[in-house]
Amino acid sequence: MEIKLFEKYLNIENKEVEKKVFKNERDELVNKIVDILNQERKDTVYKPMTKASVAVMLNKKYGNNNFPVYQLISISQDNKNRKGSFGKYFWWKLKN
Secondary structure, three states: OHHHHHHHHOOOOOOOOOOOOOOOHHHHHHHHHHHHHHHHOOOOOOOOOOHHHHHHHHHHHHOOOOHHHHHHHHHHHHHHHOOOOHHHHHHHHHHO
């Protein structure tokens, strides 16, 4: 009797666990940057970037402030749309 009551309230077979893809806003920004950089690196000799390495570089340059990261993504996208490269501008701006 106790097991049937337990199964009634907790039906594990029908429930699906939903996992969040992004934990926070910074994680979403890092994923966006890594996806764009890895698309550009696909047919080159460079290895794909990892999310951790990009996150560390952004944290060193901008700390916990997300506004400059949004600006960096926006300007890099604009440079890409003008027949340039997202990655070249991104790395230049990140190093200066």
